[in-house]
Amino acid sequence: MPNHVDFAKLRNTELAGLGIGLLVCTAVSLAPALGDLPLVGVEVIRIAFRLGVFVADISQNLEQLDEEGNFDSWAYVVYGVTPENAQRELDEMYSRQVRLAHRARRVLEKRKLTNHSLPRKRLRSS
Secondary structure: OOOEOOHHHOOOOOOOOOOHHHHHHHHHHHOOEHHHHHHHHHHHHHHHHHHHHHHHHHHHHHOOOOOOOOOOOOOOOOOOOOHHHHHHHHHHHHHHHHHHHHHHHHHHHHOOOOHHHOOOOOOOOO
C-alpha cells in the first residue's frame, strides 16, 4: 500500500508543535496511513475552530475590547515583586477558584442537576 506509513517503525521520529500545531501533530500521529489524514484532519479542524471560539470568549471575559474594537496586551511587567510573592498570590487566587468550583459542584449535586441538563449558553455579566 503506497500511502501506508508504519509509525511504529519510525523509532527516532518526534512530532512537535505549539498552539494549534499540537492538534496538527495529533492528527498526523492518529492517521494510520496518509490517505486517512483528511478524515482525522477534519476532526482536528473542528476542534481547532471550537478552541479558537472558546479562547475568544475567555479573552472577552478577561478583558473587553477598547473603544476602537482592539484588544490590549495580556502581558504586563510588574516591578518590585519577588517571584515568591507573585507565586503566593497566584496560588491564593487558584485556591479561591478551586473552593468556588467545589461549592458550585455541591450546589448542583443538591439540585440533582447534571452537566447535560445545564443550559449550553453562558450568560455574561455586563
